[in-house]
Amino acid sequence: MTDDDLDRRLRALRPPTPADDGWAESGAGERLLARVRAATAVSASRGHAPRAHRLRFGLAAVAVAAVATVAVSLPGGVDAPPPRSPGGDVAFAGARPVAHTLSASDSCDALLADLRAHAVKNVDAYDPFSLYVMPVAALEKTSGDLGASAKGTPAHSTTNNQEVGVDEPDVVKTDGARLVSITGGVLRITDVESRTVVGTLNLTAYAGAESASLLVDGDRALVTLGASGSVALGPAVESRFAAPGPPSSLFVLVDLSGKAPRVLSMLRPDGGLVDARLVDGRVRLVVRSAADITLPTLRQSEQSDATRRDVLAKAPLDAWLPSYEVTTGGESTTTTVPCTSVVRPPDYTGASLVTVYTVDLGADSFGGLSPVTLTADGATAYASPTSLYLTSSDTAPAAGSTEVHRFDLARSGKPLYLGSGKVAGQVLDSYSLSEYDGTLRVVTTSGSSERSRATSVSALDADTLAARGSVGGLGKGEDVYGVRFVGPYAYLVTFRQIDPLYVVDLSDPARPVASGELKITGYSDYLHVVGDGRLLGVGMDATRRGRTTGAQVSLFDVAEPTRPALLSRLLHRHKDSSDVADPHAFLWWEATRTAFVPLRDWTGDGRTEILAVRVDGDSLRELGTLSHQEGANPYDGGIRRALVIGDTVWTLSDGGLQLNAVDDLTREGRISFD
Numbered sequence: 001m002t003d004d005d006l007d008r009r010l011r012a013l014r015p016p017t018p019a020d021d022g023w024a025e026s027g028a029g030e031r032l033l034a035r036v037r038a039a040t041a042v043s044a045s046r047g048h049a050p051r052a053h054r055l056r057f058g059l060a061a062v063a064v065a066a067v068a069t070v071a072v073s074l075p076g077g078v079d080a081p082p083p084r085s086p087g088g089d090v091a092f093a094g095a096r097p098v099a100h101t102l103s104a105s106d107s108c109d110a111l112l113a114d115l116r117a118h119a120v121k122n123v124d125a126y127d128p129f130s131l132y133v134m135p136v137a138a139l140e141k142t143s144g145d146l147g148a149s150a151k152g153t154p155a156h157s158t159t160n161n162q163e164v165g166v167d168e169p170d171v172v173k174t175d176g177a178r179l180v181s182i183t184g185g186v187l188r189i190t191d192v193e194s195r196t197v198v199g200t201l202n203l204t205a206y207a208g209a210e211s212a213s214l215l216v217d218g219d220r221a222l223v224t225l226g227a228s229g230s231v232a233l234g235p236a237v238e239s240r241f242a243a244p245g246p247p248s249s250l251f252v253l254v255d256l257s258g259k260a261p262r263v264l265s266m267l268r269p270d271g272g273l274v275d276a277r278l279v280d281g282r283v284r285l286v287v288r289s290a291a292d293i294t295l296p297t298l299r300q301s302e303q304s305d306a307t308r309r310d311v312l313a314k315a316p317l318d319a320w321l322p323s324y325e326v327t328t329g330g331e332s333t334t335t336t337v338p339c340t341s342v343v344r345p346p347d348y349t350g351a352s353l354v355t356v357y358t359v360d361l362g363a364d365s366f367g368g369l370s371p372v373t374l375t376a377d378g379a380t381a382y383a384s385p386t387s388l389y390l391t392s393s394d395t396a397p398a399a400g401s402t403e404v405h406r407f408d409l410a411r412s413g414k415p416l417y418l419g420s421g422k423v424a425g426q427v428l429d430s431y432s433l434s435e436y437d438g439t440l441r442v443v444t445t446s447g448s449s450e451r452s453r454a455t456s457v458s459a460l461d462a463d464t465l466a467a468r469g470s471v472g473g474l475g476k477g478e479d480v481y482g483v484r485f486v487g488p489y490a491y492l493v494t495f496r497q498i499d500p501l502y503v504v505d506l507s508d509p510a511r512p513v514a515s516g517e518l519k520i521t522g523y524s525d526y527l528h529v530v531g532d533g534r535l536l537g538v539g540m541d542a543t544r545r546g547r548t549t550g551a552q553v554s555l556f557d558v559a560e561p562t563r564p565a566l567l568s569r570l571l572h573r574h575k576d577s578s579d580v581a582d583p584h585a586f587l588w589w590e591a592t593r594t595a596f597v598p599l600r601d602w603t604g605d606g607r608t609e610i611l612a613v614r615v616d617g618d619s620l621r622e623l624g625t626l627s628h629q630e631g632a633n634p635y636d637g638g639i640r641r642a643l644v645i646g647d648t649v650w651t652l653s654d655g656g657l658q659l660n661a662v663d664d665l666t667r668e669g670r671i672s673f674d
Contacts, residue, residue: 108339112317115375118350119291119312123305125349125377126295126312153177154192154646155591160583162431165385167278169213169224170584172641172652180216180256182223183640183654185209187254187261188673190657192645195671201261206250215278219257220361222283225250226273249273249287251359253366265365269324269357275430277383279409283359284388286381289322290352291315312350322355322373328365342373345392345403345420354378354390356407356415370414374405380427384435387462388415391427400446402427406465421465423458431583434485438462439509441490443483450477457490459509468509474502481539484527489561491535495523496546501537503561518564522552526580528588528595530615533559534567536588538580538597541571551577551599553613555620568620570613574602587642589649592662594623596642596649607638610651612665624665628653 105111119126153176161168172181178198179190185204190197203209208225215222226249251267271289293315295308323336337355355373359366376392383389388407401424407415425444427433432443440460447453456472475494482493490504501524503516521544524537537554550573557565579585579598585608587596597611612623628639628651641652649662659668 104343105339108317111339111342111344114344115317115320115350116313116315118348118375119315120309122349122351123309123312125351126291126293126308156645157587157589157643160586160588162382162583163384165279166383167215167217168584169215169276170641171213172643173214173216173221174643174645174650175216176645179643179645179650179657180214180221181652181657182212182214183652183673185212186673187212187214187221187223189256189261190671195659195669197671197673199256199258199260201254201263203252206252207248208250215276215283215361216256217278217281217361219255221254221256221261222276222278222359222361223252223254224273224276224285225252251285251366253359253361253364255364265326265328267324267326267357267359267366267369269355270322271352271355274354274378275381277381277388278361279383279385281361282409282412283361284383284409284415285357285359286378286388286390287322287355287357288352288378289355291350292319320350320353320375322353322371324357324369324371326366326369328367337371337373341371341414342375343417344375345405347403348375348392349377350375352377354392356388356390358414360412368413372407372414372417376403376405380430380433382430382433383409386410387418387435389433389435389440391433393426400425402442402444404433404440404442404460404465406440406462418463419465421460421467423460425456428480428483431483431485432480434490435462436485436488436506439468439506440465441485441506441509443480443490443492445480446472453477453479455480455492455494457492457504457506457512459506459512461509469512471504471512471514474504474514475500481523481525482527482537484529484535486529486535489558491527491558493524493527493537493539495542501556501564503558503564505561515561516558516564518556518566520554520566522548524554525577526583526586528586530555530588530593530595531590533557534615536595536615538577538586538595540577549573551575553595553597553611553620555615555618557618567618570620570622572599572611575599576602579608585641587644589644589662591644594662596626598639599625600638607636608640610639610642612649626651626658626660626665628655628658 156174156176159168159170159173171183172179177192179192181188187201187203188197189199203212203223206225212223212225249269249272252263253265254261255264269287271287274286274288276283276285293311295311296304321336323334325332325334353373353375355371357369357371359369374390376390378390378392380391381388386409388409390405392403401422403420403422405420406418408418409415423442423444425446427442427444434441440462442458442460443455444458445453445455454472454476455474456470458470459468460466461468474492478494478496480492481495484491488505488507490506492502492504494500501518502514504512505515506512522539522541524539526538528536530536535556535558537556539552540548541550541552542548550571553570554566555568557567577599579600585598593615595613597613598608599611600606600608610626612626614621614623626639636654639651639653643650644662647662648668649660651658656673657671660666661668
């Protein structure tokens, strides 16, 4: 998290005060920021911090090269075949040129030697406090308009996912007939017609239940729980300072077909959840685990480094290989990912590994997980309907590059490795990647200082991950706050004191161009397509000095890429739009052209409300605000989600569900969870 981002988020917790200007440079600000840096190894410079996940509130980007370019290396030439899989455990694509090829080990001894060599080479990556980031569950954009209704069920909204056909974990799902939610660690099934809770499953006995989310396919639900406040990127260190605890995850397979939901099977893998995606009934769980190695206390001396290198050089193989436990019918089985299922990019630290597990939601247990482990410090997972992309940062901060690894999702078993590429700069979050018409588009930020910081958009061949073209120099000295790809165009919002909205034309991936730019005050955290050459932005208004004053909803005309224009804007002073940092909290209902936007009040009880905004041609019209006051308690954060089923908007909080007419917001009822 950068100083700027922390400053902005702390301000959002209370009304603005005269001390806000330059707060981060004040004595109190510097003392708090020093504590944050010590706990998260954030660079002292004001580098870019990703908004989200995604890893939202994650580590600030390291110092990187000033110009984003794509480096391509073709081992053995473009006609060189990919490495074969020893024992057939790791699946590789057939003769397909790639920017890099991952290596599978010929033996466990070869894998161990390679892991040790990379660990010793990258001993600095094993810093205890730089090895943890906030998990996706603690943080948490377009497909959520209209669900395909089953016969006899009303039209309904779906989760506001990034890609059509790719579902993402959330706290509520609906098929129009029933609503499945999980709040406070309790899974509930609500019948839409009778408007009653017809089944519950209490999961509060399990650590991480309070931050649970779920995926649903038919009569199966996959519940994700995270047990720690951080996701490890490396090993433990003996120290008088307490590093964050080891992460763990629990996944619960639930049967929804009976009168009451019941647990079928449980999965406990080593590590914390990076993200999960559901495509065609199969869930890909991306889990990051740390090397189980205890290092001596970190001291700034050559002797200490030598000791730490010696420990790494003698670490056993099982210190790296992740294990997972499956419990079904009261019986538990623990399995270690085999050496031949581990693939390695040319450069990695060995501090952490990323494992992709494949879960068939049609099954009755977590059998046939077919794990594939990548020796990479993975930070971001993005999926299209056909491919899964994982990113990992370069081992050398000065290089500031990001590796992208692609896997095929068409297979029913383990993902098929297709190749890897490298992009200069740092990827912000999953919304910084987009696969379109045979091209992977990537947004990165480069620059080790405020003066050199800039953003680029690169185009890679999706088959080979080789460079096709790039455009850079966008938002110089500014942070990226919002990214949205729509067809051949990319829309970027950068901000420091004013908000440039950039339009990048990628119609010709070999020659992308920044075709248009609009400068206004404030910024948009989230961008959503609302059709007819219109883009809706949700974010914060700000003075020309960059001081935020309240939430704003903006309507942009992007029909002419060379001349983006602001058509309309609604302002809400002393309210914050930070909840939209989780795009699942936003809802666009195309049938009535209404956006449901989460806003948090600075001056009241701090609970989240839902602002309903109608898009009428070139104007925005405020319909009203929805709030949960009945039965609210001081620990209830307010409304978490809004859904539309038929003519009713359903809003979910920890305390229950509220029903309002979608047209005029007239209250229709409430379902209490007490």
